[in-house]
Amino acid sequence: MTQTTSSxxxxxxxxxxxxSRCALSFLIVASLLWLVTGGVLALLNLLQTHTPGxxxxxxxxxxxxxxxxxxxxxxxxxxxxxxxxxxxWLLSRLGGSAxxxxxxxxxxxxxxxxxxxxxxxxxxxxxxxSFSLMQMPDYVQPLMLVAYALMAAPGVLAWTGRRNDSTFAxxxxxxxALFLFPWFFSAAQVMLHFVPVRGTLQSVVSTWYAQxxxxxxxxxxxxxxxxxxxxxxxxxxxxxxxxxxxxxWSLIIFGTWTGGRHLIGGPVPAWIPSVALGAGVLVLxxxxxxxxxxxxxxxxxGVVMKLAKYGFYAYLLxxxxxxxxxxxxxxxxxxxxxxxxxQWQLALxxxxxxxxxxxxxxxxRISGAVWPSSGLVxxxxxxxxxxxxxxxxxxxxxxxxQGTALNxxxxxxxxxxxxxxxxxxxxxxxxxxxxVGNLALLVNFVRILFVRTSEAxxxxxxxxxxxxxxxx
Amino acid sequence: xxxxxxxxxxxxQAAATDDSIISAHEKASEGRPDVDGNYRLIPLVxxxxxxxxxxxxxxxxxxxxxxxxxxxxxxxxxxGGAVTEAPQIDPVVLGKKQYNLACMTCHMPNGQGLPxxxxxxxxxxxxxxxxxxxxxxxxxxxxxxxxxxxxxYSVAAMPAFGQVDGGGYNWSDQKIAAVLTYIRQxxxxxxxxxxxxxxxxxxxxxxxxxxxxxxxxxxx
Amino acid sequence: MKNGPLFFLGLFFALALSxxxxxxxxxxxxxxxxxxxxxxxxxxxxxxxxGIASRGQLVYQDLGCASCHTQQVRRxxxxxxxxxxxxxxxxVTRDYVHQKRPLLGQSRLGPDLANFGIRAEAAGATKTxxxxxxxxxxxxxxxxxxxxxxxxxxGQPSSNxxxxxxxxxxxxxxxxRAETLAAYLLSLKQxxxxxxxxxxxxxxxxxxxx
Numbered sequence: 057m058t059q060t061t062s063s064x065x066x067x068x069x070x071x072x073x074x075x076s077r078c079a080l081s082f083l084i085v086a087s088l089l090w091l092v093t094g095g096v097l098a099l100l101n102l103l104q105t106h107t108p109g110x111x112x113x114x115x116x117x118x119x120x121x122x123x124x125x126x127x128x129x130x131x132x133x134x135x136x137x138x139x140x141x142x143x144x145w146l147l148s149r150l151g152g153s154a155x156x157x158x159x160x161x162x163x164x165x166x167x168x169x170x171x172x173x174x175x176x177x178x179x180x181x182x183x184x185x186s187f188s189l190m191q192m193p194d195y196v197q198p199l200m201l202v203a204y205a206l207m208a209a210p211g212v213l214a215w216t217g218r219r220n221d222s223t224f225a226x227x228x229x230x231x232x233a234l235f236l237f238p239w240f241f242s243a244a245q246v247m248l249h250f251v252p253v254r255g256t257l258q259s260v261v262s263t264w265y266a267q268x269x270x271x272x273x274x275x276x277x278x279x280x281x282x283x284x285x286x287x288x289x290x291x292x293x294x295x296x297x298x299x300x301x302x303x304x305w306s307l308i309i310f311g312t313w314t315g316g317r318h319l320i321g322g323p324v325p326a327w328i329p330s331v332a333l334g335a336g337v338l339v340l341x342x343x344x345x346x347x348x349x350x351x352x353x354x355x356x357x358g359v360v361m362k363l364a365k366y367g368f369y370a371y372l373l374x375x376x377x378x379x380x381x382x383x384x385x386x387x388x389x390x391x392x393x394x395x396x397x398x399q400w401q402l403a404l405x406x407x408x409x410x411x412x413x414x415x416x417x418x419x420x421r422i423s424g425a426v427w428p429s430s431g432l433v434x435x436x437x438x439x440x441x442x443x444x445x446x447x448x449x450x451x452x453x454x455x456x457x458q459g460t461a462l463n464x465x466x467x468x469x470x471x472x473x474x475x476x477x478x479x480x481x482x483x484x485x486x487x488x489x490x491x492v493g494n495l496a497l498l499v500n501f502v503r504i505l506f507v508r509t510s511e512a513x514x515x516x517x518x519x520x521x522x523x524x525x526x527x528x
Numbered sequence: 529x530x531x532x533x534x535x536x537x538x539x540x541q542a543a544a545t546d547d548s549i550i551s552a553h554e555k556a557s558e559g560r561p562d563v564d565g566n567y568r569l570i571p572l573v574x575x576x577x578x579x580x581x582x583x584x585x586x587x588x589x590x591x592x593x594x595x596x597x598x599x600x601x602x603x604x605x606x607x608g609g610a611v612t613e614a615p616q617i618d619p620v621v622l623g624k625k626q627y628n629l630a631c632m633t634c635h636m637p638n639g640q641g642l643p644x645x646x647x648x649x650x651x652x653x654x655x656x657x658x659x660x661x662x663x664x665x666x667x668x669x670x671x672x673x674x675x676x677x678x679x680x681y682s683v684a685a686m687p688a689f690g691q692v693d694g695g696g697y698n699w700s701d702q703k704i705a706a707v708l709t710y711i712r713q714x715x716x717x718x719x720x721x722x723x724x725x726x727x728x729x730x731x732x733x734x735x736x737x738x739x740x741x742x743x744x745x746x747x748x
Numbered sequence: 749m750k751n752g753p754l755f756f757l758g759l760f761f762a763l764a765l766s767x768x769x770x771x772x773x774x775x776x777x778x779x780x781x782x783x784x785x786x787x788x789x790x791x792x793x794x795x796x797x798x799g800i801a802s803r804g805q806l807v808y809q810d811l812g813c814a815s816c817h818t819q820q821v822r823r824x825x826x827x828x829x830x831x832x833x834x835x836x837x838x839x840v841t842r843d844y845v846h847q848k849r850p851l852l853g854q855s856r857l858g859p860d861l862a863n864f865g866i867r868a869e870a871a872g873a874t875k876t877x878x879x880x881x882x883x884x885x886x887x888x889x890x891x892x893x894x895x896x897x898x899x900x901x902x903g904q905p906s907s908n909x910x911x912x913x914x915x916x917x918x919x920x921x922x923x924x925r926a927e928t929l930a931a932y933l934l935s936l937k938q939x940x941x942x943x944x945x946x947x948x949x950x951x952x953x954x955x956x957x958x
Binding site for chain 1: 752758762763767770775777814816822826838839852853859888891893
């Protein structure tokens with residue numbers, strides 16, 4: 057993409073952004089393609105839940121494999137690529153210099169996506185591992201680890217080469233996510249595949265890993281984006297920012313212990329789910345502090361702010377619900393039901409909505425042009441909010457009903473299925489709506505790829521002013 | 529702060545530069561000096577809330593983890609606390625099974641033994657009599673002649689069935705008690721059952737080599 | 749922040765703490781858990797599955813059956829697992845000691861299978877009944893037609909062909925994957941009463957004791 061010389065002189069668009077256009081665009085288009093693919097797979101999976109015979113004759117799409125495929129596509133395809141793109145952009149912006157090592161980034165991204173693709177195919181052809189959020193076959197995992205290291209390299213360089221000695225909350229969260237992922241990914245690989253631990257201890261390691269994927273990777277990336285977008289767009293210093301550091305460390309220290317809540321009543325020593333519950337309550341401290349900092353997120357705003365706001369509320373709700381429903385009196389009903397699926401969708405929604413907001417903010421800046429279609433933007437926004445809300449609520453209600461029915465020994469599985477079927481039909485409609493919205497985003501992004509940066513396109517960017525140091 | 533009335537969804541404007549965000553928040557994180565003597569309530573609130581969380585977490589962990597025991601799978605269980613008793617195994621059933629496995633070959637299925645070789649168990653005074661003597665025979669074995677129901681049996685020796693040095697069977701005390709209980713109520717015998725604890729108490733007196741009849745008669 | 753390296757050290761130790769606590773800690777506690785030798789029965793429990801059943805577990809894993817079925821029984825006072833006949837005691841770690849990769853599952857769209865072998869035995873269901881259910885689909889479970897092969901009868905008909913479906917001159921035969929899967933399912937039992945699995949009866953007086 058050639059740029060006219062005047063674009064670099066435009067005050068609203070900085071060289072830091074436009075120089076990373078190719079690399080980040082590659083990551084973003086990959087993430088959006090995986091978002092749509094994952095969305096299709098997730099829709100098919102949900103359809104199978106209420107219509108078991110759907111695609112049952114095709115061994116590639118048997119329910120178990122489809123479940124694993126959609127999970128892998130959305131977590132490693134969508135969240136992986138989008139998370140890294142946003143993290144690198146944030147780190148380069150706050151580091152004050154252009155992304156270095158973009159060649160490594162592109163090679164890493166290429167192999168990461170090859171790995172995810174191989175992973176999804178591997179699952180379809182029968183090599184799934186059965187570990188939650190780590191379903192891709194074990195032969196793909198080392199490849200993904202190496203590719204990740206290449207992708208994370210520019211982020212590390214942006215941190216170490218930062219112009220300011222002091223760091224901002226966004227940088228802590230983003231670099232923490234980038235730094236921690238390879239450690240817990242490789243630890244899980246070793247303890248589950250290469251030197252497997254015995255019996256049900258694999259479940260302990262597997263739930264530890266799955267929790268870390270959200271608490272130590274997806275959540276910090278989303279919170280990093282929030283910490284940047286809110287003061288950037290609102291133009292105000294965040295209140296109680298001096299406590300942000302405590303919020304950060306409470307997430308890192310306590311968040312990783314909460315995986316054991318899935319193993320309540322299971323064949324593991326009882327202290328594991330109990331510790332997970334204790335940690336789940338302690339991690340709410342992080343949610344409290346982030347809530348105090350994000351007071352500027354409410355109120356009127358554009359699409360970016362609104363997506364960030366709803367994503368943030370979903371994140372808060374997710375933390376509270378995870379802690380509350382780990383209590384045994386609730387877990388006895390919701391364990392093993394669609395309610396857990398609703399909890400996962402809530403977590404994914406919080407991440408995705410915030411990432412959508414971040415993408416809507418950053419893509420014009422790396423492209424030097426505005427989004428081509430405001431209709432597609434609005435359409436995607438409405439579809440996402442409505443889709444996630446309906447999906448989560450319908451799965452939650454269906455799950456609660458299912459749980460109560462499972463605990464009533466007189467109800468047969470046909471009766472239980474008949475009870476949750478209408479809710480699942482609604483959920484499928486919501487999932488389809490999400491897919492349509494995400495398609496709109498993909499189309500819009502592909503269109504912006506073809507826009508040539510010029511004086512006309514960059515003139516719309518206003519130069520921001522300086523933030524006042526003292527908060528009001 | 530954006531001054532637009534409706535924000536164009538195709539572009540969100542920035543209201544602050546990156547450098548100023550970093551420096552302003554850096555200043556904010558240093559905290560404000562209490563010039564007026566007014567302190568902020570928030571730090572106290574956060575401290576209380578965090579302490580509350582720690583208190584909840586701590587009490588919950590104290591009660592529901594069984595002190596991190598790997599053998600507690602029910603969180604309500606106290607470490608070292610009582611569990612329900614093991615299901616009782618009928619000693620006669622177990623004893624009969626063990627008898628058929630090991631004793632039958634010599635003492636015969638009908639407890640009659642083999643004349644001049646193996647003593648009978650049916651209506652034998654050794655079986656229906658003293659508990660200690662019977663336990664001794666099974667635990668440590670018997671060597672030398674023994675008079676049963678008026679006949680002398682001196683050809684074969686009775687091996688040691690208990691968990692003793694040199695014993696080849698290593699039967700648990702429960703098994704020994706079961707077999708003895710079985711033979712004491714079979715084939716016309718009507719003596720009482722023998723408890724596992726009695727066997728254990730006897731065995732804990734110490735190992736020894738096989739008993740002779742004279743030594744056995746010294747037992748109460 | 750100024751202390752860059754300290755920051756990363758802090759991150760690393762936070763992760764290492766949870767890893768050491770959860771992964772290493774449980775490994776230290778239960779990593780060399782042995783089967784329980786029962787003196788009276790003269791056998792060690794759990795008993796190893798047969799080779800065919802172990803291969804069937806791989807089929808169970810690669811079809812993703814764990815996405816709808818669990819293999820962990822909850823204790824009787826925690827849900828209706830016992831009432832539904834899924835097991836009279838809670839599953840414990842020792843039940844899975846011989847399994848290379850226990851497939852505990854996280855979702856109960858279908859019934860729990862930890863004691864499926866015992867239930868099938870009690871109901872008098874044979875391997876053929878199970879294969880027929882797999883072919884037709886039962887209740888909410890879809891039909892797994894791709895685990896079966898319909899082929900022309902060449903020479904003698906196969907001894908394990910399923911009756912009543914194929915047209916004349918053809919036979920419906922379960923594939924090896926179906927056979928091993930059925931053998932695996934019929935081998936699932938968790939009936940032995942381990943000492944640590946005995947139910948806990950809360951004592952009212954003990955609750956306030958400490």
